[in-house]
Amino acid sequence: MQTIRIGTRGSQLALWQAHHVADLLRDAGLAPEIVTIETKGDKILDVSLAKIGSKGVFTQELEDGLRDGSIDIAVHSAKDMPSQLPDDLELIAFTERELAGDVLVSALPDVRLDDPSRRLVVGTSSTRRRAILRRFYPHVTLVDMRGNLQTRMRKMAEGQCEALLLAYAGVHRMGYDDHIAEMLPLDPFTPAVGQGSVTIEAATTLDATVREQIRQAVNHPATETCLRAERAFLRRLQGGCSIPVFGMARWDENQIVLSGGIVSLEGDEFLREEAQEAPQAAEALGIRVAERLLARGADRILRQIRHSLS
Numbered sequence: 001m002q003t004i005r006i007g008t009r010g011s012q013l014a015l016w017q018a019h020h021v022a023d024l025l026r027d028a029g030l031a032p033e034i035v036t037i038e039t040k041g042d043k044i045l046d047v048s049l050a051k052i053g054s055k056g057v058f059t060q061e062l063e064d065g066l067r068d069g070s071i072d073i074a075v076h077s078a079k080d081m082p083s084q085l086p087d088d089l090e091l092i093a094f095t096e097r098e099l100a101g102d103v104l105v106s107a108l109p110d111v112r113l114d115d116p117s118r119r120l121v122v123g124t125s126s127t128r129r130r131a132i133l134r135r136f137y138p139h140v141t142l143v144d145m146r147g148n149l150q151t152r153m154r155k156m157a158e159g160q161c162e163a164l165l166l167a168y169a170g171v172h173r174m175g176y177d178d179h180i181a182e183m184l185p186l187d188p189f190t191p192a193v194g195q196g197s198v199t200i201e202a203a204t205t206l207d208a209t210v211r212e213q214i215r216q217a218v219n220h221p222a223t224e225t226c227l228r229a230e231r232a233f234l235r236r237l238q239g240g241c242s243i244p245v246f247g248m249a250r251w252d253e254n255q256i257v258l259s260g261g262i263v264s265l266e267g268d269e270f271l272r273e274e275a276q277e278a279p280q281a282a283e284a285l286g287i288r289v290a291e292r293l294l295a296r297g298a299d300r301i302l303r304q305i306r307h308s309l310s
């Protein structure tokens with residue numbers, strides 16, 4: 001049997017993802033082995049991600065492992081992957097996407113975002129979620145909340161916030177469904193590119209037969225098409241995961257519809273564009289939506305954001 005060494009971070013969500021991929025590989029007759037690797041992002045917990053410079057903080061050590069051959073593949077949340085990978089690495093598969101949206105999580109009863117009578121204290125460290133809240137829910141009080149899901153849940157229980165704004169996928173995978181107060185609509189809460197899917201990264205030198213076996217076992221083609229559109233969109237905008245760019249593609253009959261946009265950090269500017277294409281043109285669709293945003297001033301907003309974060 002073909003042994004596949006799966007590199008992963010050690011957080012519980014990362015391990016869930018690695019075990020999910022291992023199950024898919026095992027079902028296809030392969031022999032997965034999980035190798036846990038600690039990254040800089042796991043070690044530095046006291047600095048906000050926007051300040052560390054999010055590029056590669058959760059991926060560098062895994063990519064080193066792919067290059068030196070100590071692992072065959074690395075498993076990541078698709079949304080944590082930069083839109084542009086180094087030339088010697090590639091994403092070879094995307095798992096079937098979970099519900100892609102965000103949720104409001106709370107231990108308190110009857111918590112809702114759109115209740116202006118209450119200055120709800122919401123914890124989140126995502127610039128996208130903060131900016132969307134500032135624009136559409138100005139009565140909400142924001143507190144910065146870093147750390148893995150379990151840490152954030154503990155901080156909430158300790159009273160640092162009343163609710164958390166999180167990806168449904170992570171909340172569900174970690175078994176916190178009973179804490180979901182509200183499933184948030186995709187408009188305005190369009191997720192980050194890739195949210196809800198798990199991806200496999202490999203070196204381009206990985207044996208072609210093994211690569212194909214892994215792809216057959218793990219890849220969900222309908223999800224892959226959407227993610228290729230979203231990632232082309234993000235690449236054209238040169239947005240990293242600390243930039244409040246959002247984008248989500250979905251199937252409508254035989255077409256791919258991509259809705260994407262950008263919001264300034266303070267929420268005073270908000271742009272959204274939507275377009276559709278045949279699936280073969282998924283990447284062109286991503287580029288087209290990005291270029292429409294750029295034509296409406298997204299480049300200026302991006303420059304301001306990069307300036308404020310640097």
Ligand SMILES: NCc1[nH]cc(CCC(=O)O)c1CC(=O)O
Pocket residue numbers: 077078079080165166167168169170171194195196197
């Ligand atoms: N940036 C953190 C991160 N990366 C992936 C997920 C879980 C959801 C997913 O796999 O898309 C989360 C947590 C969150 O955003 O709430």
